[in-house]
Amino acid sequence: MIDEFRERLLNRHQVAAAWKEQTGGKVLGTFCCCVPEEIIHAAGMLPVRILGEHEETTEVDIHFPTNLCPYCKSCFDQALKGKYDYLDGFVIPNVCNVIKSMYGFCKLLLKAPYVHFVEVPQRLSSNGVNFFAEDLVEFKNSLEDFSGKQISNEALRNSIGVYNENRALLEEVYQLRRKSPPLISGSEAQEIVISSMLMPKEEHNRLLTQLLDWVESRDNLPGDGVRIFISASVLDDTDFLQLVEECGGMVVADDMPMGSRYFYGSVDSTGDALHALADRYLNKIACPRKMLPDERLAFADNMMKDAAVRGTIIHNMRACDPHLYEYPLLRQKMESKGLPVLFFRGEETETEREQQRADIEAFIEMLED
Amino acid sequence: MVTSTSARKSLQTTLEVPALRRSYYAQTQEDSKKGKKVAWCSNNIPSEILDAMDVTAVFLENYATVIASKRLASGFCAAGEKVGFSQDVCGYARMLMGYILARDEAPEAPYGGLAEPDFLLVNSYSCDSRMGWFSAMSRVLNLPLHVHDAPHQPDGASDSAANAEYTERELRSLVTFLEEQTGTKFEPDKLRKRLALSHQTSDIMFEVNELRKAVPCPMGSADMFTAVWPAMYLAGTKECEDFYNKLLAEIKERIAKGIGVVPEEKFRLMWSGIPFWYDMRLINYVEDFGGVVAIEGFYRSRERRPPVQDEDPIKDMALRSTRYRTFPSSIIASIDDVLDAVKEYKIDGVVLSFNPSCRLAYVSQTELQKSLEDRGIPTLGLECDMADERTYSEAQVKTRLDAFIERLLART
């Protein structure tokens, strides 16, 4: 059953290309979880999250300097290599310096027919929600122009419904991890979440429903590893969590954009649809670029509640400023709760696996005592 | 006592800046003692508003450059790294966190240290570092933090009413915050007066930069990296206006007499990115070979301040900042901008600094360099942190500069 999710994750390019062929629809690539995908969905298009690869970058180094987000560089390298040629466009949100810059770089270096910038506010405020809602009108209009179809309010509300359902189902999946022993492993949960970003939501909902039915009678349980909490910047595949599991740990809860931060918090089902989207996408995504430490740490706290966590691993991508600044405060918070912390400043390449393995094994051993 | 690393200046007026700066910092200390409210600010927080509300603004990034220019940065950075701030992050931030959290480990702070803050003000819309750094400070110092936002507008100027309205509301939120902190009411007229002065200064700055296009170049970046200081930190004051009037007069005199930074210009350069504050003499180095760094990219004032858009000064600020964008917000705009400067200032080569900890500037440099070389404009990339002198090797930088100069001179 879990394989269904894994397959779609591993074959994401084919999944998207096949959808295009079957439906004749357009596929738009997004870089971050703060793009309100529902609007794209309501336009009859498929939003897909752009991911990097564990391979040497070969095309991107003549365009970008070295000490920059490895995730963005890898993504752009993939695009320059033609791996994303099936995309009809890119939607870039106003988030961190590097992702922001993707807007100009996509326009300059890639030949996409549609590149749109979403002015996500850079602080949480009611001013911001109102502005964001108005900017989403612009976004909606541009999608209408591009698709040649109007996006009705009903369509928007429908899409919000589908996405909210996905969020609720994913929360249920996450509940399964908190059990003792967990019914779903950390890497499985992450596969499930990431695959949601890569395929039609309705189908993902269908699979999730099946999964929730199936899991209670599951016979190959993930095992009883030492219960770990992960707080990470971008981990755009399950390699790292798998490694933790190989070392005898079990990631039972997480605080990361390719995990909990993607789906926690639903869109208000009342009121103006775009305003409701603005509110959810600004206020409920726990991004350290916008959300101040008190709220951010409260989110992390909330994610590990009832998970009986024994230790925390913090994994920050190299040169990821928002996370690197948060790190000392996050570490302090974990330690004040009596949780030992293991920190990685990552590159997300195969290189570090052996080094990381040794460190994680030692950490798990220490927690077991 | 470290030998001076300051650039050799060509203009007398520029030499007045250090005294202005010292007195500014001394004033902030005095203000604090007198019970005035002190705000620690990131650059781009509109000082005119603070000034109009009698709040003393202390701009931290400038203090960081002062530390860096005295080659004390490594000590402060090391202290900041010790308390958990990665070497990847902004040198200014690390330094200041070191100053706050590990005062004992850090060297002695210039000017007797910073005036104690009552609250913090950060603008969230430019660089990631400022947000992370200021929110960490807020927690550590247990002080109120107000975050000030504005739209990004990567395509430049925008007529969007929504953008203008958001900018306006954010400015009003800032004002409300200041009213709460000071217990005084904001008076629009006070702001209007300061904005008027600010505008005048901007116009003078623009004139100055237009005149720098002359051959020989009357004032180069060696002067401007210092001379830009009053506009950044004393905006809206009479002092500031006087300074630039003086500067303008001096430049006009030099042009009338045909006095350039170097008597016989062999090549003209542009400096793209932040300079290395701990060795500003590098900017002068090319002068020994008949070269001049005529213009800089980062602080260049490209256009006159746009005309007043509204009687209400807050609305006016909002409209001006959304309808007129003078700084590039995307790589496409950055490329156009640098090509424009090359043309206008008759530039023979561009030096691009790659400061790995200033992500905002850094992200564009590789593509910018490529765009120039693709168009046959010689470039040189120099990679060092702008503040942390541990990353600097004079010998390595000189070799590259020497080779670049050889390349330029061989063309003639």
Add this chain to the structure above:
Amino acid sequence: MIVAGIDVGSSTSKAVILEDQKIISYSIVPTGAESAGSAQKAMNETLQKTARLSLADIRWIVATGYGRVIVDFANETVTELSCHARGAHWLLPSIRTVLDMGGQDCKAIRCDNKGKLLNFVMNDKCAAGTGRFLEVMARVMELPLEDIGELSLQAKEEIRINSTCAVFGKSEVASLIRLGREKQDILSGLHTAISNRVFTLLRKVGVEPDFTITGGIAKNIGVVRRLEEKLGLKAILTVEPQIVGALGAALFARDRVSNQ
């Protein structure tokens, strides 16, 4: 007319004496801890080899390389970027792109049809992509440096080394050895990694044929072959790649004297 060029590098110091159109003598000595001394040594040895010349016979001396400013008996200095371009071009007039990989840095250089420096891109901040990277790895693997290039071409299995850093690379290699991976395979991964790094540098400067490699790395067939493959170009190698810089310096010295 007799002129000389001195190239003081981080590992070796070289001297070349030119008499009119001919190289009449040259020497390569280890730099050791003291650059000024080694420059003198290289010069002395080179003079001795002529069996007739002394320092006084040399009209003009140009020093280049990392230690160029402390060669007190030189008349002027020119950077190794210009000197490598000039020297390589003089030996092989069809050359337009030079890759010089020394112990501590790596330079990609473009020259015109007269050997004039057109552009350069340099890596001197990071060991990965310099000779030092391979030296360190050879030590970790307990193999002689001169053998690793050849061995790297004998791999049976592809191992991808993704270290962007010599420091991380060391521990990665150590783990691979522990896991029992074959030395040729590990070497292949290392040589590919370093060649990719160098290739980026070359791309930045833009490669125009003919292409040559100078410095110690020219003797590493593993790197040479991989670069040729990536570039789709054969590398035309000079007979003595280490003296190219000093030769270029001597040529600049000759220019100076001819112009007087």
